[in-house]
Amino acid sequence: MSAREPQSTLAWPIRPAGPGDTDAIQALMVAATIHSIWPTLDARARDPVLASYARAGLRQRLGDGQHHFWVALDAEGGDPCGVFALNGPRKLQYLFVRPRWQRSGVGRALWQVAREHALKLQADPAPFTVNASLNAVPAYEKLGFAADGAAQDEGGWRWQPMLAQV
Template sequence: MSDEVCYRQMERGQEPVVFSLIQRVFDACVAPHYSPSGVARFYAQVSETSLREKAEDPVGGVFVAAKGAVLVGMVALARGHHIALLFVAPEYQGKGIGRALVALAAERCREIDRHGKTMTVNASPNSVPFYEKADFVPASGERDDNGLRFTPMTKPMS
C-alpha cells in the first residue's frame, strides 16, 4: 500500500464507502457530544442519497482522501461556500488530511464564486479546535438545534 494520500472528487457509486466512513467517525468522535435526539437528527440528514446530491450539486461537491485503496477522509461542500461534512478516520487525524480537505473545499469555493468572501462551517463541539487551527473563527457561540450542537464559524477566502 502506498504511503501517499491521494485527494480527488468522490466517484459515483462510492457513496456507500464514504457513508460508512462518516458513520464510523461520527459514532466515535461526534456522537458522544450529542444527545440521542441529536444523533438521530444527524442520521436523518446524512445518507448515501444526500452524498450523491451534494456531489452532483453545481454549487457543491464531495472530495475524498484515500491511502491506497483505503478511504481515510472526506469533505462535502454545500451552497458554494459551506463545509457541510468533514470526517477523517481517527487513526489518520493529526496528519494534515483534514487541512488538505479544507483546502480542496476552498479551491472548489473559488471555482464556484471567484468573488466569494468567506467559507462557513457549523463545527461540532469536538471539531472547533481543528477549525480554529485552520483559520476559522466563531461567528457566534455554540448553538443547540434540537440536539445538534455546533458553533457557526467563518474563514476569509484569500
C-alpha cells in the same frame, strides 16, 4: 509503526467523489461521527444525525450539482480516509476524517483542496462558513476558522457557527 499506520509526511491522493463513492463516504462519516461527535450529541439528536447520512440522500447530494464532494485516499490501499463537501461555493457542509487518520494532516490537505475548488467556483472574497460540532472547534481554528456568534443547539445537536476568510 506498521505499513498501514498514518504518517505525517504521507501525501493523500484527493479526487472528486461521485455516486459510486456513496457507500465508502457513508461508512467514513458514520465512523467519524461515532468516534468524535457522538459524545457531544444529546440522545435525541443521534438518530437524526445518522439518518442525515442515509445512502439515498448522499447519492442525491453527490449528483445534484450544488454539493461538491472530494475524497482523500489512503495511499497504501486507495480506501477513502477523508471527505469534504461544499454546499455551494462557500459553505463547508462536511469535513470528516476516518478516526485512525485524524491528526495526521488529512483534514488540512482536504481543506486546502476545498479552498482551491471553491475559488474556481466563485472568485469573490466571501468567507467560508461551517457549523462545527463543539469538539471540532479547535481543529477548525487550526484551519483558520473563527467563531461567528454564539453556539447553537438544534434538536440536541450543539454546534458553533464559524467563518474563515479566503
